Amino acid sequence: MLNNKKYYEDQYPASLAAKHFVFALIWTFGASLDDQSKPRFNEFLIGLITLDWGMTSGGDNDDNEIDIKKDNQQDGVGGKNKTTSNQTNYKAASQFLTSEAFMQLLVSITFPRGASVFDVIINESNNQWERWASRVPVYKYDPQQPYEEIVVQTQDTVATTTLLNMLIKSHTNILITGTTGTGKTIVVNDFLHIPDIQDKSLFFQINFSAQTSAKGTQEVLEGRLTHRRSNLIGPPVGKQGIVFVDDLNTPTPEIYFAQPPIELLRQCIDQKGIYDRKKLTFIHLTETVFVAACGPPGGGRHEITQRLTRLFHTIGMPQVGTSAMTQIFSAIITGFLTNQKPALPQTVQELAKPLVDATVFLYNKACTTFLPTPSKSHYTFNLRDASSLVSGVLHASPGCYQIPLILVKLWSHEGCRVFRDRLIDDTDRNLFDCVLMGVLNKYYIRPEPDE
Ligand SMILES: Nc1ncnc2c1ncn2[C@@H]1O[C@H](COP(=O)(O)OP(=O)(O)OP(=O)(O)O)[C@@H](O)[C@H]1O
Ligand SMILES: [Mg+2]
Structure with a gap:
């Protein structure tokens, strides 16, 4: 600013x-x-x-x-x-x-x-x-948009997007951190697809993984940017280069704990260039900013050197809380149930709010009931799980939405696939069944026997 x-x-x-x-x-x-x-x-x-x-x-x-x-x-x-x-x-x-x-x-x-x-x-x-x-703009449901691309703006996504815009304009490299499923990837992608940003920039994404090598990273950089001169690469003249490096801290450290792709990025940012691998001459990198995203170390993510992180403006992506989650799923489920052609029965459309509340409640209940232990280390749930439940419901064939009972059964089925299938013993599975029944009762969406 x-x-x-x-x-x-x-x-x-x-x-x-x-x-x-x-x-x-x-x-x-x-x-x-x-x-x-x-x-x-x-x-x-x-x-x-x-x-x-x-x-x-x-x-x-x-x-x-x-x-x-x-x-x-x-x-x-x-x-x-x-x-x-x-x-x-x-x-x-x-x-x-x-x-x-x-x-x-x-x-x-x-x-x-x-x-x-x-x-x-x-x-x-x-x-x-x-x-x-x-x-925060009002979300307008688009039936043509694939579920994976839906981003419902919340206070936190608007703040992050606005900061991304301000910082990129001032050529600042940005690192977005936050626990898994907080929306780092989709928020940056959504920002990069804003028409104004698309017009003014050349952007591309590099997804880091355990196998990513420095050579591979350099090939992508050199391949996607324009060679303006033999020793100068950058975006086409008049545009700004934006490189989105997702899952920045996943490359496996080598024997001496260095992460070569990360060192290459550091060189790009710090020394503003890279070495030609054949001629060994320095190639300058111009008018390009890096936006990176990473989660906290653990589970395949590693500590990264502060010699790299110091070069970024760091933004911590907050956890998606209950109200933001309700806001996201309300927009999606209500939009979906009220925009079908031909229109769905009123009784089905009225299920939108209870289904959203039940989804958020079930997710919160699963997070607090099924805690990770050494033998159940995979008992970790995040927004992605709640989103998978909703996605499963929305991907059913249209016949499933005509009768409230079937929609509720479908919702319960998806809840079981996302949460119950992860549980490893009958004790936990029975507990989940009780939780699910409790949720259905609480939100009055339990199917009546004669329905
Ligand atoms: N604002 C939002 N609107 C709609 N869906 C969202 C939103 N935020 C998160 N989600 C859902 O959460 C899921 C996880 O988001 P995303 O992949 O961006 O998380 P992440 O922070 O990049 O996670 P990771 O650290 O594991 O890479 C998405 O697939 C999406 O379904
Ligand atoms: Mg991500």
Whole structure:
């Protein structure tokens, strides 16, 4: 954002500069944190901003914004005691941030009521904070779109996509991390297929795996980019090259723990080029940014060298929570059941909400009931499993959707295929049957015997 010339025009109030500073702070230091640390960062930053700096507020509040210091004091967060402990905790920070101008800027920051620092972006038209949630587009179901390509935007996907756009424009390499099934791959792919991005860039994907070699990676890079001169490769003139490296940390380390494809990437980014394997001359790489995605080490994923990760702007993709999951599956299932031609019976269309709630509940229940142990290490579930259940239901032949009872049976069948088939003994399978019955009862979708 700070690369944008618009912000350096004449009327650039200091309070807006402070907002941009805080926004940059949130999405640099804060963005790379995991789900447990983000609330702590939120508390830390709000505490830092609302420290009693001994200044009067010079804020640019509008009606929608409140002074977070007052608000925190009302609800006990950051109250007198908190401020005292903050003052101790942040002593080092306050020593650093002692200039009067800086203090004045900080006290001018206000956030919308009840918002976390990760919930907001600066609205460029009025320079006020705006919630990411207000930028989430309404999902429009497209019957022609294959299920695998469906991406329902949520607050987190909108935030990640917006940051990708900002960072790529400023030629910054990006690393998206997060546990498996958080949507890293589909969010980046969805972003790269935005028509505007497609027009302005040449992008391609390299999927790393345990067998990926440095030579293979180099061949893909040289093959997909244009040879502008004998010692210069890049995208076609006028376009920006975007290389999406998925599953970055999967290449198997060799005997001395190095991962050659990762070292090759590091050379591409750090030294901006690669060596010609035959002539041994240096080939410069121009106008190309790397977007990488990786999950935490474990299960075939390895630690990667910080000499590479330091070159990226890291964004932690948050876990998809219950409300986001409900939002995603509601959009898909409701869209599907209400867009069939000829239209499905009303009784079937009304099943959309209970089926979504039942899917989310069954997934959460499976995650908390069937925990991994050394003999059941594969008892791990993620969004991909819930998505497989929904996908199975949506892929049935149209005759299955005409009668509520059959649709519910189909849903139960898919639930068993995704979750029950993974269980290894009768005890767990019986427990799952009880859970499934409980879910059907809870959401009133249990088939009546005479239906
Ligand atoms: N916003 C979304 N809209 C629709 N489906 C989603 C969304 N987010 C995740 N999913 C579903 O979750 C599945 C997992 O997503 P994805 O493959 O992108 O995860 P990932 O973070 O790349 O996982 P991994 O670390 O294992 O590669 C997708 O196949 C998709 O069905
Ligand atoms: Mg992935």
